[in-house]
Amino acid sequence: MMTILFRVVLIFVSFCTSFFILRKIRQAKMQIEDSIFWIIFAGAVLLISIFPKIADYCASVLGIYSTVNFIFLFMIFVLLIRNFYVTIKLSQLDGEIKELTQEIAVAQTMNKTSEQSVVGKEEIEGEEQ
Amino acid sequence: MRSKILIIIPAYNEEANIKRVVDNLIKNYPQYDYVIVNDGSKDRTADICRENHYNLIDLQINLGLAGAFQAGLKYAYHMGYDCAIQYDADGQHRAEYIESLYEEMQKGYDIIIGSRFVTRKRPRSLRMLGNFLISIAMIITTRKSIQDPTSGMRMLNKKMIEEFALNMNYGPEPDTISYLIKSDVKVKEVQVEMDERVAGESYFNFGRSLAYMVRMAISILVIQGFRKRTTSYIQDSEV
Numbered sequence: 001m002m003t004i005l006f007r008v009v010l011i012f013v014s015f016c017t018s019f020f021i022l023r024k025i026r027q028a029k030m031q032i033e034d035s036i037f038w039i040i041f042a043g044a045v046l047l048i049s050i051f052p053k054i055a056d057y058c059a060s061v062l063g064i065y066s067t068v069n070f071i072f073l074f075m076i077f078v079l080l081i082r083n084f085y086v087t088i089k090l091s092q093l094d095g096e097i098k099e100l101t102q103e104i105a106v107a108q109t110m111n112k113t114s115e116q117s118v119v120g121k122e123e124i125e126g127e128e129q
Numbered sequence: 130m131r132s133k134i135l136i137i138i139p140a141y142n143e144e145a146n147i148k149r150v151v152d153n154l155i156k157n158y159p160q161y162d163y164v165i166v167n168d169g170s171k172d173r174t175a176d177i178c179r180e181n182h183y184n185l186i187d188l189q190i191n192l193g194l195a196g197a198f199q200a201g202l203k204y205a206y207h208m209g210y211d212c213a214i215q216y217d218a219d220g221q222h223r224a225e226y227i228e229s230l231y232e233e234m235q236k237g238y239d240i241i242i243g244s245r246f247v248t249r250k251r252p253r254s255l256r257m258l259g260n261f262l263i264s265i266a267m268i269i270t271t272r273k274s275i276q277d278p279t280s281g282m283r284m285l286n287k288k289m290i291e292e293f294a295l296n297m298n299y300g301p302e303p304d305t306i307s308y309l310i311k312s313d314v315k316v317k318e319v320q321v322e323m324d325e326r327v328a329g330e331s332y333f334n335f336g337r338s339l340a341y342m343v344r345m346a347i348s349i350l351v352i353q354g355f356r357k358r359t360t361s362y363i364q365d366s367e368v
Binding site for chain 2: 022025026027028029031032033035036039040096099100103
């Protein structure tokens, strides 16, 4: 069982999520790949609030006494898994930034060294003349 | 004189194919310029390119197809090419069709897609079902029919090179095409034939294909409708 108010709150949450994500895309401040999860999440929340029977059924199958508790559990699991993937992604990005920063710095130093040796040679040749 | 057309070849772990594909271009199609974008391959792709003195953009990190292709387009943009074509490193695309794509583009189109199913029928297979569903999604949102939306052979004109090179969310995928058709960019398909991949493994297994389909469906049906086209070049031309 879900109260009407709770269902309205869920619909509100779903629309807010969609609104913020789609606004970011509109402003070209977010990549579409990263928005897909939030669109699906908002869709699932909307589905559950429009058809609460789905949540009732899942709750009774899992032996959870109240439907609302099932929804809490469901959201916690989804966000936990999401957090897990975000942590992995963040760690990979961190590694990639380190690698790129080092590569660029080493390349710049090597360029400078080779330029200096060329300039140095020219100066010596000039003095000899 | 330098060519007006740049062939962009994104390559990820294509050591088995890259030499055959690029040698064919150099030998039989010297009228076109090309650039290989090595997308942080873990195999010898970059080594092979350096040994043979190919024109190479060597990305240190794997960016994925969209990032690699965009790197190629940035090169095209800065070098001032009139036209760029996406060309598979696995030998599926045939260079003989570049000419007919370019001729069609001269008629005033912005994007030409090398399509397998303009005059031919789409075969019935699980893989082509995905192609069909994306095509349906595009008809629903754009009211224009694209027979082969997943074709990887796309030619962009100078205006599109700039737009794709400098903006976010311009991956070389059907959802970008759908979005651009909706904002009145002129897209046309030209019949081409494609070969089967000779060596190496395709990126698309069943799980990835399914994830790709879900992403494309949501992107085309939901997300693209909310995008606003504010690109640097449009702002420039309006001013």
